[in-house]
Amino acid sequence: MPDRPRRIPEATVTRLPIYLRILSELGGERGATVSSERLAELAGVNAAKVRKDLSYLGSYGTRGVGYEVEYLLFQVSRELGLTQDWPVVIVGVGNLGRALADYAGFTSRGFPVVALIDDDRSKIGTEHVGLTVQPVADLPRVVVERAVTIGVVATPPGAAQEVTDRLVSAGVTAILNFAPTVLTVPEGVSLRKVDLALELQILSFYQQHRESAPSASPARRT
Amino acid sequence: MPDRPRRIPEATVTRLPIYLRILSELGGERGATVSSERLAELAGVNAAKVRKDLSYLGSYGTRGVGYEVEYLLFQVSRELGLTQDWPVVIVGVGNLGRALADYAGFTSRGFPVVALIDDDRSKIGTEHVGLTVQPVADLPRVVVERAVTIGVVATPPGAAQEVTDRLVSAGVTAILNFAPTVLTVPEGVSLRKVDLALELQILSFYQQHRESAPSASPARRT
DNA sequence: GCATGTGAATAGATTCACAGCG
DNA sequence: CGCTGTGAATCTATTCACATGC
Numbered sequence A, B: 001m002p003d004r005p006r007r008i009p010e011a012t013v014t015r016l017p018i019y020l021r022i023l024s025e026l027g028g029e030r031g032a033t034v035s036s037e038r039l040a041e042l043a044g045v046n047a048a049k050v051r052k053d054l055s056y057l058g059s060y061g062t063r064g065v066g067y068e069v070e071y072l073l074f075q076v077s078r079e080l081g082l083t084q085d086w087p088v089v090i091v092g093v094g095n096l097g098r099a100l101a102d103y104a105g106f107t108s109r110g111f112p113v114v115a116l117i118d119d120d121r122s123k124i125g126t127e128h129v130g131l132t133v134q135p136v137a138d139l140p141r142v143v144v145e146r147a148v149t150i151g152v153v154a155t156p157p158g159a160a161q162e163v164t165d166r167l168v169s170a171g172v173t174a175i176l177n178f179a180p181t182v183l184t185v186p187e188g189v190s191l192r193k194v195d196l197a198l199e200l201q202i203l204s205f206y207q208q209h210r211e212s213a214p215s216a217s218p219a220r221r222t
Numbered sequence C: 001g002c003a004t005g006t007g008a009a010t011a012g013a014t015t016c017a018c019a020g021c022g
Numbered sequence D: 001c002g003c004t005g006t007g008a009a010t011c012t013a014t015t016c017a018c019a020t021g022c
Helices: A010-026 A036-043 A049-056 A071-079 A095-102 A105-107 A135-146 A155-172 A195-206 B010-025 B036-043 B047-055 B069-080 B093-100 B104-108 B136-145 B158-171 B197-208
Strands: A067-068 A088-091 A112-116 A131-134 A149-152 A174-177 A190-193 B066-068 B086-093 B114-118 B131-134 B150-153 B174-177 B192-193
Touching: A010 A036, A010 A049, A010 A071, A010 B197, A036 A049, A036 B131, A067 A071, A071 A131, A088 A095, A088 A135, A088 A155, A088 A195, A095 A112, A095 B093, A105 B197, A112 A135, A135 A155, A149 A155, A149 B197, A174 B197, A190 B197, A195 B010, A195 B069, A195 B150, A195 B174, A195 B192, B010 B036, B010 B047, B010 B069, B036 B047, B036 B066, B066 B069, B086 B093, B086 B131, B086 B136, B086 B158, B093 B114, B114 B136, B136 B158, B150 B158, B158 B174
Parallel strands: A088 A112, A088 A149, A112 A131, A149 A174, A174 A190, B086 B114, B086 B150, B114 B131, B150 B174, B174 B192
Antiparallel strands: none
């Protein structure tokens, strides 16, 4: 009996999706294996890190051989909770919100977009990718009826916290924030952010310090 | 004479833009000050962390008082290299690329989008936000003529590495990658990524582990 | 023999707690 | 007195290096 209940470090969690992607690209025939060395190369990280990361999931490799791609793929998927769908609602149907709604990778990878929300009069009732834009007031009903667990916030910064509060009180327990604002959520709600301006400013820092400090560059792989 | 040459930790660099945003929102009258405690609250972090982060820039606070907002704002800006513009080229003019090109925050915050690149026949020559879409072959000229330093990769995953190589050989020294692929760049080139699927999968992990481990949630603030 | 799995060593980031100074 | 600035303590993550077992 494998001993499951290890606590997976946050840093490891952020890398699991990368391994997942690489494994699914490797695909290959049944029984194909991959070494930690090779996986590490493809993921742009250290091989020991790959082994330690994977060891948190269990002992899924074979000494002297490596990891069976298909089996490991399944185990990583399961650990990430990707054996089920997680319906998503997108709030804010501006340029970014629409681009996100269009993004096929969302739905195809287990995150079906089931509703679009916006309080702009001129947008309510319009259609995108087969969905009718609904007002914020519809959130409680939509969240319950469509079993929404993840809310994507793509509103202007001024509206983001209020929208988040509404999502949370409607029952959403995970938020992905694209608005350039610091959000606060209650204990127990997961929060991740994607901030374009912030990423550019980080790059700007390293540009700025390029001449003065020749090797002051950030991580070389993604 | 303030002693400049401290090496700023990467973790600190990623937080400077957050402080910057908060400081600029605080704005306020000339001479207004803010304490590390208050800054920390607004940034959703620990006050000691704020002080340590800011101390890497120099000694810009006043004991018993706090930090002068306007002065600190300038110092953080300067450290991030935001006292100058960093022209950006966007490669890949799909939904996401267009949304990025439209995103006013880019240009207004010192990252003017000076060119749009795509190798799709049907897109070359079309216009967006006053820019004509150009082929990849134009990169070397555009990068030199427009002094481009940052390349945004918004292509499908299959094209991302090739496009990146072209950007780098054209002279671009910082890459922001939106394609769901691991990119490799030469030593000395900065690389950051924004990966939507990855963020959703991380949230999925914490959703999955919600019942079983009540307090296994990630960072609560952004 | 060979690649995993993991203790031990190291490096890095966060937090504590308080001395120092306006 | 109050808040910064920072050594020291702690916690987290990474890397090394090798015993383990297929």
